[in-house]
Amino acid sequence: MTVAKEQQWATSFQEANDTNEELNAHGKFFTCTYLLDMETKKILIQMHAGKVEKITVDPGPLDSYQFAIRASADTWQKFSMPTPPPMYHGIWAASFQRDMKLEGDLIILMQNLRCLTTQLELLRVVGSPV
């Protein structure tokens, strides 16, 4: 993926998030920073009050985040299919049955679980960046 396509993906993801009815209705306290580690690419997502504040593709070594969701590119590709196959259809499913790992301060993940779950399913709308 070229830098231009990466930026296009980030813009699409942000638009999908910021115009999502569920997130607009329930995202008042959805404020956190987390990393999607997709093996061949890393995505740092900074959220504020339900809106995407900033998306950084392949952040620097000192960029911080509160929790990370890590899996192979293959897992994220399947997770991001419009109808994902069994065991790739959610972060719990892929963590229990495939190679996904939830790391970092998981209480932040749990505090934001409702909105985070909705947000990650937007990958099925905009597609995977890997």
Place this chain on the structure above:
Amino acid sequence: MAKSKISPVTGHYVTFEVEGEEYRVFYLENGTGQPIVCQHTAGCHNHQWTGLLEDEEFTQNYRIIAYDLPRHGKSDPPLNTEWWKEEYKLTANFFTKFVVAFCDALELEKPIFMGSSFGGNAALQLALHYPDRFEAVIPVEAADYAPGFYLDWWHHPHANAAQVCASGVWDLMAPQSPDKHRWATWFYYTQGSEAFKGDLYFYSVDHDLRGKLDQIQGDKIKVVMLTGSYDYLTTPEDGKRTADQIKNAKFIEMADIGHFPMSENHEVFRKYLKEALSFIGTSATSKA
């Protein structure tokens, strides 16, 4: 005047004792014929069975009964103990004795017991310990052993327990299941967070039938296991492995459905349930 529709499903309370503890139990029912006693999933309540309770093809030949386990829905904790002074941990011993006491209280003779998730594991326990009390059991999304879900996250005080429980089980459901039914199930789960972890003590810790499945008398009690292809907790492989070790048991994999089949997608689930009841030999078609 606006159109209205009154459901044929009725609700009742029944009070009885289990090992000296008094319980006032709420149940929904509809239909006539062979009783099918339905257990909801952990941290949930009997609205999960609404689709079946209102499905005339079943209710014309079966008496569908769906209760709320104590501490769930409209069934309170025990009436005669200071339950708030103890941590709630459901055990196989209590769970099975409760189900038998409930069936005794309603004077049900040889009912079919069907439960999903921890209810499915309870069905296996009933098959092992009470083969003469039930015609058959239908363990849905069950396995001999289901570790890993007895987690502190379900009632951590620094998170919204209702949302953690509800969204924590979101991807136990299949993405193909209709949004309105998945969200209804999600909604039910926001109501049961106080009991969810204690339920899962049974589900993931106390329930362990590894090495004991060959003791289930499959010649006395029929066992039909149903597992959805999107169930990541008790996968179809887990269900089949379990059924393969029970004499005369049948295993049916359900395509494109998850861990809450009766509430996330009754229209898909009902086809497999008909197949299960046909195997048991008391199907609607055979009794019509």
